Amino acid sequence: MTIDELASEYEKQYNNLNAKMDGLRPLLSVYTGEDLYKLRAKIKTYYNMACECKCISTLLTHYYDEEDEND
Numbered sequence: 001m002t003i004d005e006l007a008s009e010y011e012k013q014y015n016n017l018n019a020k021m022d023g024l025r026p027l028l029s030v031y032t033g034e035d036l037y038k039l040r041a042k043i044k045t046y047y048n049m050a051c052e053c054k055c056i057s058t059l060l061t062h063y064y065d066e067e068d069e070n071d
Contacts, residue, residue, distance in 0.1 A: 003060050003063050003064075004060075004061070006060055007058075007060035008057075010054075010056045010057035011054075011057045013049075013050075014050050014053040014054045014057060017049050017050035017053065018050055021043055021046050021047060021050070024039060024043050024046075025043070027039055028040070028043075
């Protein structure tokens with residue numbers, strides 16, 4: 001697997017996690033109490049995972065770019 005393919009896989013996971021969050025968000029206005037707390041925790045976990053996937057995808061995509069053009 002190449003770095004570009006790996007970056008693409010992370011980007012796909014980022015999109016999958018965003019889709020999961022989009023599916024759960026409407027439930028925020030329906031759930032209450034402990035169920036709402038658990039839902040928010042699940043969405044926060046997905047959000048954190050999505051951020052990590054996006055960050056890794058970006059790092060891999062630009063892995064071979066010049067570190068700094070001023071150096």
